[in-house]
Every structure is written in C-alpha cells, then in structure tokens.
Amino acid sequence: MTPLWIDINSAGFMNSYVNALEQFLARYIGAQAAHHCLLRFCAKRNLQINDLNPLYNHDLGIFLRDNLSVFTGNRRAHAIMGQLARAAQT
Amino acid sequence: MPLIGVLIYIAIDVFIYSTRPMPENVMAVYADTMIAGACLIAAVSIYLAAGKFDRSDINRRPWQWMSYGLALSFFGKVIYIILRQVSRFDPFPCLGDLFLLSGDLTFLWGLWIFARACLRKDFVPPYSGQIPSVAISMIALFFTSACVIVPVFSMRSDPLTERWIAILYPILDIAALSLSARLACLFWSLRQPPIARSWFILALAYVLLNTADSFHGFLEVMHLYHPYHWINLTWVIAYLLIANAGLTQIRLLTHLDETASSEIPS
Structure with missing residues (x-):
C-alpha cells in the first residue's frame, strides 16, 4: 500500500490546497x-470551497475524524487527524 | 486470504457436485459440514477483526455482534447435522432453528448498527446508490413473497407454528438482503473506498448468502432441493467471502497502525 500523507508544501494557492486535501x-x-465530504464541511461553515486554507485544518481534522x-x-481516526495537522505545520 | 486453498476447495467441490460419487445421505452430511465449517471460519475471522478495535471503541460493536451471529448460526448448523444423523429425517423445527434464527437476527443487528452510523456520515452523498438497492430489495420482496411465503402458507399442511417458523427465515433474509444491498450499492457508487473495502466485500457476501437462502426456500417449497444442489456451494463461498471481509479489515487496521507510527515524509 502507498503511504498516507498530504504534501501541503506543494499547495501554492487555494485550489492546490483543496486538491491536496481531496487527494489526502x-x-x-x-x-x-x-x-x-469537503463540500459538506464548507456548507456547515458557510464557506466557498476555494476559501479553504490551512487555518481550517484543526476543524477539518475533527470533522474528518468523526x-x-x-x-x-x-484512535486511528484521531491519528489520521494528527497526520493532517502535522502535515499542515511542515 | 489463502486464495489458492479456497480455489482448490472449490475445484474439488465442483468435481464432487458434477460427478456425484457419494450416496445422497453421505453427501448431505458432507455439504452441511462444509457450510458449518465455512461459517465457523467466518465467525473467527470477524471476531479477530473486532479484536483489532479498542475495547472502549463503539465501532467495535458491529463486528462483535456479527461474529456472535455467525457463531450462533454455526451452532445451529451443528445441531441440525447431529439431529439429521440421529433421527435420519429432517428434524425441522428443532433447537437448531432457535440458534439459526437468533444468529440471523444478531448478525442483522450488527449490520444495522454499522449501516445506521455509516449512512448518517457527511461523506455519503444523498441518494447515492439508493435506486439500485431499492430495485434489488423490491425484486427480492416480490420473488420471496410469490415463491416462498405465499406457497408455504397456502400449500403446506404442516401445523401453523411450523409454518410461522418457516416464514421467519425468508422475512429475515429480505431484511438482511435489503440492508446489505443498500451498503453494497453505496460503496459501489462511491467507487469502493479503500477504507470501506471490507464492508463492501461483507455486503456482497451477505447479498449472495441471502439470495441463496431465499432460493433454497423456493426449492424446498417446490420439493426440488437435494444434497447435490449447487446452492450448497454458494453458501460456502458466501461464508468464505465474509471471512475474507474480516481479514481485509484486519489488514486495513494493521496498515493504519503502521502508518500512524511512521514519520510523515516532508
């Protein structure tokens, strides 16, 4: 199986970030x-999908974990949330 | 999954069902034993998958209930095998039916807990896979009502209690078939998500199992069932698929544990 991570560094602009999230x-x-799933997250927070940025990673992580x-x-869902948060920090 | 072993077993069974080398009473014991054995393998596999979850984890419950259901079905089948050997005729209804019916109910409860939680999640698009699953359920309902439930009530001369017990099986089959078809169609429409692969296999296996159950009811009503009927092989394959679903879940959770403990590449 392929490793599971998100390459946030390659996200130069908003769409790339959303693409990277979707890939993750x-x-x-x-x-x-x-x-x-991302559309539902945006709808719940009254956001456009292109408005998504790394600042939402914590909320998104909780949403994803649930x-x-x-x-x-x-426990594993929490670990995946941690991966997302750590990837956003790097 | 030791796929080669399963393929060898299927090849042997195809040979046996085609050439009919044994008397029918011996074949009945062989077929029942194989079905019970596959059911036990499925119960153990699903129980091991449940064990991969944390004890406090609420998501462990569907797997636990399903393993208990399969174990009850296994005991029911064993009781049937023993009683058939002792009495030399069909022992229906007997204690085995209590185990088989409670096993079906328990498995269905596990499946229901998961389906209820899964279908409420945000990643499920509304009405995703709903039309084909409703179509499958309607066909199953029509087929089972016309070919099993109505004939059992109208044609049989058995006592009413026996007929009610005979009716409970197809009713549970329809409920389980509808639920598993809903899950299978959902995961199919979502292009079989990697994380839900075990549930997709499980739902497919249960669709197969309940289709075979309904068809067996039809064959019994029409007095067409015999120990060399191919439907016996279908049950074994369905139980082995359930076992495969358990192993797939164990592999997935092990992989996630390994990934979580490894460093994320920059």
Whole structure:
C-alpha cells in the first residue's frame, strides 16, 4: 500500500490546497466521497470551497475524524487527524 | 486470504457436485459440514477483526455482534447435522432453528448498527446508490413473497407454528438482503473506498448468502432441493467471502497502525 500523507508544501494557492486535501482524503474514502465530504464541511461553515486554507485544518481534522471513525475506530481516526495537522505545520 | 486453498476447495467441490460419487445421505452430511465449517471460519475471522478495535471503541460493536451471529448460526448448523444423523429425517423445527434464527437476527443487528452510523456520515452523498438497492430489495420482496411465503402458507399442511417458523427465515433474509444491498450499492457508487473495502466485500457476501437462502426456500417449497444442489456451494463461498471481509479489515487496521507510527515524509 502507498503511504498516507498530504504534501501541503506543494499547495501554492487555494485550489492546490483543496486538491491536496481531496487527494489526502481520497486515499481513505475515495475521490467522490472526499469531494462530497469537503463540500459538506464548507456548507456547515458557510464557506466557498476555494476559501479553504490551512487555518481550517484543526476543524477539518475533527470533522474528518468523526467521519472516518466508523471504519477505523476512534484512535486511528484521531491519528489520521494528527497526520493532517502535522502535515499542515511542515 | 489463502486464495489458492479456497480455489482448490472449490475445484474439488465442483468435481464432487458434477460427478456425484457419494450416496445422497453421505453427501448431505458432507455439504452441511462444509457450510458449518465455512461459517465457523467466518465467525473467527470477524471476531479477530473486532479484536483489532479498542475495547472502549463503539465501532467495535458491529463486528462483535456479527461474529456472535455467525457463531450462533454455526451452532445451529451443528445441531441440525447431529439431529439429521440421529433421527435420519429432517428434524425441522428443532433447537437448531432457535440458534439459526437468533444468529440471523444478531448478525442483522450488527449490520444495522454499522449501516445506521455509516449512512448518517457527511461523506455519503444523498441518494447515492439508493435506486439500485431499492430495485434489488423490491425484486427480492416480490420473488420471496410469490415463491416462498405465499406457497408455504397456502400449500403446506404442516401445523401453523411450523409454518410461522418457516416464514421467519425468508422475512429475515429480505431484511438482511435489503440492508446489505443498500451498503453494497453505496460503496459501489462511491467507487469502493479503500477504507470501506471490507464492508463492501461483507455486503456482497451477505447479498449472495441471502439470495441463496431465499432460493433454497423456493426449492424446498417446490420439493426440488437435494444434497447435490449447487446452492450448497454458494453458501460456502458466501461464508468464505465474509471471512475474507474480516481479514481485509484486519489488514486495513494493521496498515493504519503502521502508518500512524511512521514519520510523515516532508
């Protein structure tokens, strides 16, 4: 299996960041579900998808953890959230 | 999954079902034993998958309930095998039915807990895979009602209690088939998410299992069932698929544990 990480450094502008997020999520839940998941996150926070930026990583991580825990359990979903947060810091 | 072993087993069974080398009473014991064995393998595999979750984890419950359901079904099948050997005729209804029905209910409860949690999540687009799953459920409902439920009530001369017990099986089958078809169609429409691969396999296996159950009910009503019928092989394959789903989940969780402990490349 391929390693699971997000290359935030390559996100030069907003769309790239969203693309990188979708790629990160797609490795877990597939491309279509990943796109829909981000749209739902934006809808809940009254955001445009292009408004997403690394500042939302904490909230997004919690949102993601709640969605993934049904498959992986809470601890692993929390670890995935941690991956997202750490990747955003690098 | 030791795929080669399964393929060799299927090849042997295809040979046996085609050439019919054993008397029917011996074949009945062989077929029932193989089905019960596959059911036990599935129960152990799903139980091991449940064990990969933390004890306090609420998401461990569906896997636990499903393993208990499979274990109950296994005991029900063993009771049936023993009673058939002792009495030399069909022991329906007996204690085995209590185990089989409670096993079906318990498995269904596990599946329901997961489906209820999964379908409420944000990554599920509305109505995703709903139309094909409703179509499958309607076909199953129509087929089972017309070919099993109505004939059992109208044609059989058995006592009413026996007929009600006989009816419970197809009712549970329809419920389980609808739920598993909903999950299978959902994950199919989402292009089989990697994290849900085990659930996709499990849902497919359960669709196969319940289709075989409904078809078996039809064959019993029409007096067409015999121990060399290919439907026995379908049950074994369905249980082995469930076992495969458990192993897939174990592999996924192990992989996630390894990934979480490794450093993230910059």
